[in-house]
Amino acid sequence: MPSSVPETITAPSAAAEAGVVVTPLSGFTGALIDGVDLSAPLSRAQVAAIRAALHQWKVVFFRGQNLDHAAQIAFGAQFGAVTPGHPYEGDSAPAGFPQIHTVSPAAYDHRYGTRYRKRQSPNGPGWHADVTPLINPPSHSILRAERVPAYGGDTQFTNVGAVYAGLSPAVQALADELRAEHRFGSTTSAERSTEKIGDLVRNNPLATIHPVVRVHPETGEKVLYVNPSFTREIVGLSPRESRHLLDLLFEEIARPEYSVRFKWEPGSVAFWDNRAALHLAPRDFEHVEGDRILHRITLVGDVPVGPDGVASESISGDYFGAA
Incomplete structure (x- = not known):
């Protein structure tokens, strides 16, 4: 008789047999995984157990x-093809490793410009999934800590599958039918900037129309697929209607019961499903002593599809494939 457990999901007993210990960290989001050495090749059972934990908790952490x-x-290559570090990486990737995207104040200044970084925060924007203006945003992101301050600089994650499930049926039905424009530098101030960010946005614009609700390609779960950093407007609505509806959805995303907060230590790794989780960069770093240097890779993603079966549509920008 065939197993009732999908191939990509491992039952808890199988995870235990693989030596993988999964400890949930909040009611909806995040789990700590022990019993795995990420520097060594993983067994098929370990890969399946980690993937199952990602499906349930959206982000997993290793110490x-x-x-x-x-x-x-x-x-990362054991879970999918690894992309270049970022569509706008330029010359800021470490020598010999174009897949690495370094997250630090110095790297951000080099990539986008000093004044832009200080306006945004030391390490990036507010709640977001990585690079959603692409036609195929990364499926997963993996971030490791090299150096962190003694306190401050935590990262929050939220489960947008749980956010969607928490909406009233009427709002779910409305959201299921809508599409929204995602754009890098979603504010006009970025487009007008005289710093590097302005040149990047004007010379190589990235923009795509995605469904407001995305169907997860592996689990079939519906997830809310908008974010305050990259979603500019809902298409087909007036500017006022779009702004009010997005504000409502962004307020739901920011509800604390859906989120988890992770304190970094040197050697910590966060691995999240970029299709079903948003994260929030720290905004408390500028007055904290000590460097915060992390390194991220992303895995090649698929083109989002809405509940109606209609896929996303690129406005500007190419498919983002493997490095």
Whole structure:
């Protein structure tokens, strides 16, 4: 008789047999995984257990991992093809590792410009999934900590599948039918900027119309697929209607019961499903002493599809494939 458990999901007993210990960290979002050395090749059972935890908790965390750039890339490649570090990476990737996107104040200043970084926050924008203005945003992101301050600089994650499930049926039905424009530099101030960010946005604009509700390609779960950092407007609505509806959805995304907060330590790794989780960069870093240096890779994603079966439509920008 065929198993009732999908191939990509491992039952808890199978995870235990693989030596993988999954400890949930909140009611909806995040789990700590022990019993795995990410610097070594994983068994099929370990890969399946981690993937199952991602499906349920959207983000998983590991402590005490000894990874360099090459080992981080090798770990990610066991779950999918690894992309270049960022569509706007330019010359800021570490030498020999175009897949690595370094997250630090210095890297952000080099990439986008000093004044822009200080307006946004030391390490990026508000709630977002990575690079959703692409036609195929990354499926997963993997972020490891090299150096962190003694306190401050935490990262929050939220489960947008749970956010969608928490909406009233009437709002769900409305959202199911809508589509929204995602654009890098979603504010006109970025487009007008005289710093690097302005040149990047004007010379290589990234913009796509995505469904407001996305059907997860592996689990079939409906997830709310908008975010305050990259979603500019809902198409087909007046500007006022779009603004009010997006504000409502963004307020739901920010509700604390859906989120988890992760404190970084050197050797910590966060691995999240970029299709079903948003994250929030720290905004408390500028007055904290000590460097915060993290390194991210992303995995090639698919084109989002809404409940009506209609896929996203690119406005500007190419498919983002493997490095």
